[in-house]
Amino acid sequence: MPALVTNKFRIHNAKQFVEAFDEVSFSSGGAVTDSSGLLNSNMYLFIGKVTSWTDDSTPPSPTDAVANTHYENWRDMIAAKKITSSDVSHCIPRKNWTNNTSYFAYTHTAADLNSQDFYVMTTDFNVYKCLSNNDTTSAGAVGTTSTVQPTGTGTSIISTADGYKWKFMYQISAADALKFVTPNYIPVDTVRRSNGFLANTFDNSPGQNQFDVETTAASSGNGAIEVIHLTSRGAQYLGETGTLSGSPSNTSATISGSGIGLNTLSAADCIVNSDIYFTSGDAAGQGGTITDYNQSTKVVTFSQIATAPASGDSYSIGPKIVISGDGQAANARATVNATGSINAVTVVAGGNNYSNATITVIANASQANSYNPTVATLTPVIGPAGGHGSDAVKELGGFYVLTNARLEYSESNNFTTNNDFRKVGLLAQPKYANGDFATASVVDQATTVVLTSWNGTQYSADELVTGATSGATGRVVDFTGNNTLRLTDIIPAGNSTTAGYNGIHGYFTNSEVIAANTTGNGGSGASATANGSGAVTGGDLTRFSGDILYVENRSPVTRAADQIEDVKLIIEF
Numbered sequence: 001m002p003a004l005v006t007n008k009f010r011i012h013n014a015k016q017f018v019e020a021f022d023e024v025s026f027s028s029g030g031a032v033t034d035s036s037g038l039l040n041s042n043m044y045l046f047i048g049k050v051t052s053w054t055d056d057s058t059p060p061s062p063t064d065a066v067a068n069t070h071y072e073n074w075r076d077m078i079a080a081k082k083i084t085s086s087d088v089s090h091c092i093p094r095k096n097w098t099n100n101t102s103y104f105a106y107t108h109t110a111a112d113l114n115s116q117d118f119y120v121m122t123t124d125f126n127v128y129k130c131l132s133n134n135d136t137t138s139a140g141a142v143g144t145t146s147t148v149q150p151t152g153t154g155t156s157i158i159s160t161a162d163g164y165k166w167k168f169m170y171q172i173s174a175a176d177a178l179k180f181v182t183p184n185y186i187p188v189d190t191v192r193r194s195n196g197f198l199a200n201t202f203d204n205s206p207g208q209n210q211f212d213v214e215t216t217a218a219s220s221g222n223g224a225i226e227v228i229h230l231t232s233r234g235a236q237y238l239g240e241t242g243t244l245s246g247s248p249s250n251t252s253a254t255i256s257g258s259g260i261g262l263n264t265l266s267a268a269d270c271i272v273n274s275d276i277y278f279t280s281g282d283a284a285g286q287g288g289t290i291t292d293y294n295q296s297t298k299v300v301t302f303s304q305i306a307t308a309p310a311s312g313d314s315y316s317i318g319p320k321i322v323i324s325g326d327g328q329a330a331n332a333r334a335t336v337n338a339t340g341s342i343n344a345v346t347v348v349a350g351g352n353n354y355s356n357a358t359i360t361v362i363a364n365a366s367q368a369n370s371y372n373p374t375v376a377t378l379t380p381v382i383g384p385a386g387g388h389g390s391d392a393v394k395e396l397g398g399f400y401v402l403t404n405a406r407l408e409y410s411e412s413n414n415f416t417t418n419n420d421f422r423k424v425g426l427l428a429q430p431k432y433a434n435g436d437f438a439t440a441s442v443v444d445q446a447t448t449v450v451l452t453s454w455n456g457t458q459y460s461a462d463e464l465v466t467g468a469t470s471g472a473t474g475r476v477v478d479f480t481g482n483n484t485l486r487l488t489d490i491i492p493a494g495n496s497t498t499a500g501y502n503g504i505h506g507y508f509t510n511s512e513v514i515a516a517n518t519t520g521n522g523g524s525g526a527s528a529t530a531n532g533s534g535a536v537t538g539g540d541l542t543r544f545s546g547d548i549l550y551v552e553n554r555s556p557v558t559r560a561a562d563q564i565e566d567v568k569l570i571i572e573f
Helices: 007-019 066-076 174-180 205-219
Strands: 043-048 077-083 088-093 119-121 126-132 165-171 185-188 225-232 240-243 252-254 275-278 287-294 299-302 314-318 320-325 331-336 342-349 357-362 377-382 400-408 420-428 442-444 447-452 464-467 473-480 484-491 513-516 527-530 547-558 564-572
Touching (some): 043 400, 043 564, 165 205
Antiparallel strands (some): 043 420, 077 442, 275 314, 331 342, 420 547, 464 473, 464 513, 473 484
């Protein structure tokens, strides 16, 4: 049974994930609260793994085995930092506008639109959707190269001198550029709320510009036709541009009748059923179908318009474009070139509510002038639901999510600056030891041992240490102040009968010797004694609580006391 998971389903899942950073969790029909009564839906970025991979330059791919996702990653965990909604954004692949590059033009029939270069980011951090590439087929295929970078943040379609048409979608603010722009991805968001009435809070012009684009698109309705592709231009169509003479009315006017190039308007009624369109004066933007043409007087009669043109006003005559379909009110006009081919099609009104449409070209009612037009083929492009620019996340394929966390120095001594890490991941809804959901901005997940009776030899980062009484083992994260040892990858002794610091057999005890292997046996030979009651404390979080949603294995990231890491995770749904 053929089936399809659509991009909208992927985007829906991505939106649910983004929204989870602001949502309330529920249990047994009621909101889950911590001891302070705060509602919780918490995500943390964690780092872990101090020991080397088999090949640190080529980390292994993570597996989804329970042994890894639920256990090993917890044992490797060093620390975690809370991610808030301001640290998360939908994102899309980065496509920089580049001179002399061909771009794909949006079309509603493209089955693989999101795999095409149909949008760009400019040097101004403006994002534009390509609606026409000047020489396209009905399939939107790349045509001529783009040589003029689009500019502007208005709500209308932007035409550039190279023949491209662009739709401004949004501008990336300076703050978002710093936080979410990577060499391969850029952020994307929707400003307008889904109810269509209220706007998300924004305090900058980029947000306002995008809001204007979204609301303007939404007001035009669904299924508008804003672009028409010239699949084939045809030939020997009659037309002309010029200025009116005499005393025009709202139903007739005197034209030059000289035609364009070789296409002289030398036969009576030769342009009946063509369109006349007024491009200047009081009648600018109006037009009508030609019903009569007197070749000797050069007077054309056309369907009545609201405002009469005046002598000297400009006009354009070209084949009539008839748009048929299940929508309404779409209207377009055509101009012809010196050889009588359709030079351009301009959409006068996009209409609305089209889900399918066809175009018929009508012209040259009389063949007395011996012109037999080769029929042009025009393909209407139906806009997405809501119109171009109404929802950049949906329109540009925002089924990627980027999370950003800045690890600033030691984060109040929770994150080591004396060792590296090789894992980053996302942890949802972890709990403290008392069972409350974690809410702290940063948590230290290493096991800490306060020592005494130190033998004076420094513990080495990453080395294995063993509890002399418990038999528990761990890996050294760091050794600070010559009396504080932090450990990960704690493995209790399975055959121990001694209760550890946490009351569980096999874990480190509060008064045992913590010894590394001796020098020559792969260790420093360091040794010290846990300093009595309360000397050993576990991580801030209950191990194995919550859900590890994402894990990424990396080459080692070295930390330092004066260093900030900007950790960006990109998740594709």
